[in-house]
Amino acid sequence: MPSGESRGKARQLSPLDHLISAAQTALTTIASTPVGTGRTDPARDLKADVLNDAQKRESAGLMRVNHVGEVCAQALYEGQALTARDGRVRDALIQAAAEEQDHLIWCENRLKDLGGRKSLLNPLWYFGAFGMGALAGWAGDRWSLGFLKETEHQVEAHLESHLDRLPQEDLRSRAVVKQMKEDEHKHAETAKKVGATELPWPVPALMRRVSRVMTGTARWV
Numbered sequence: 001m002p003s004g005e006s007r008g009k010a011r012q013l014s015p016l017d018h019l020i021s022a023a024q025t026a027l028t029t030i031a032s033t034p035v036g037t038g039r040t041d042p043a044r045d046l047k048a049d050v051l052n053d054a055q056k057r058e059s060a061g062l063m064r065v066n067h068v069g070e071v072c073a074q075a076l077y078e079g080q081a082l083t084a085r086d087g088r089v090r091d092a093l094i095q096a097a098a099e100e101q102d103h104l105i106w107c108e109n110r111l112k113d114l115g116g117r118k119s120l121l122n123p124l125w126y127f128g129a130f131g132m133g134a135l136a137g138w139a140g141d142r143w144s145l146g147f148l149k150e151t152e153h154q155v156e157a158h159l160e161s162h163l164d165r166l167p168q169e170d171l172r173s174r175a176v177v178k179q180m181k182e183d184e185h186k187h188a189e190t191a192k193k194v195g196a197t198e199l200p201w202p203v204p205a206l207m208r209r210v211s212r213v214m215t216g217t218a219r220w221v
Contacts, residue, residue: 025097026130029074030123033108036101041109042179043172051114055167060116061219062162063173066180067107068119068218069155072129073100076151079133080144089141092194093148096187103183106176113172119218145196150204152188154211156181 028034051059077097084090111118119125136147159181166173 025074025078026126029071029104030126034101034104036105037098039102041106042175043106043110046172046175049170049172051167051169055169056114059166059170059173060111060114062166063107063110063114064116064119065215065218066162066177067104067111068122068125068214070100070104070107071122072125073097074104075126075129076133079130080137080148083134083137084141084144086141089145089194092190096190099183103180110173110176120221121217125214142195142197145191145194146199149188149191149196150199150207152184152191154208156184156188158211159184
């Protein structure tokens with residue numbers, strides 16, 4: 001799996017190289033652990049949580065949903081980068097994807113700590129999201145960036161709701177979710193600066209509906 005730095009040079013690659021890189025990312029995301037940017041896990045230096053069984057189950061379910069969200073983020077950005085026309089847009093997508101890899105690692109760490117597991121449907125989530133990302137990129141860079149911006153806004157709101165639902169005692173999960181929320185906001189702002197266009201109102205509504213199905217299922221499966 002290429003590092004964040006090497007992926008930042010992806011616009012110099014041939015279309016075949018991009019395709020191979022996308023396949024590598026898919027395998028790493030689904031079957032292994034990605035490299036990420038090397039940022040410190042926000043939960044690492046916090047005092048160990050003292051949670052009862054019910055709190056652990058609640059936190060594990062929510063962090064599994066967040067892990068699925070990051071699996072989908074990898075797929076979305078890979079699909080969009082694969083079909084992006086402008087190298088500047090591709091770089092923005094690849095940088096966002098590298099930071100989302102950090103989220104994936106942090107969520108996986110929390111799941112392990114809580115005795116939880118990843119979603120059994122991760123391959124399905126990945127390839128479905130990859131197809132959506134490739135379609136968004138095929139529609140054009142401004143539409144693709146608009147899709148990115150709207151996705152990040154919805155994820156930011158989703159993470160805010162998780163901060164309301166996570167046990168107050170679960171300081172480690174809360175620290176991870178807070179940092180993820182900050183990053184998602186930054187990605188949305190980056191997309192806006194690079195040239196994102198506003199999506200027609202039915203598209204965000206459809207995205208929210210699909211997201212509810214995904215999160216509702218990933219909570220348990």
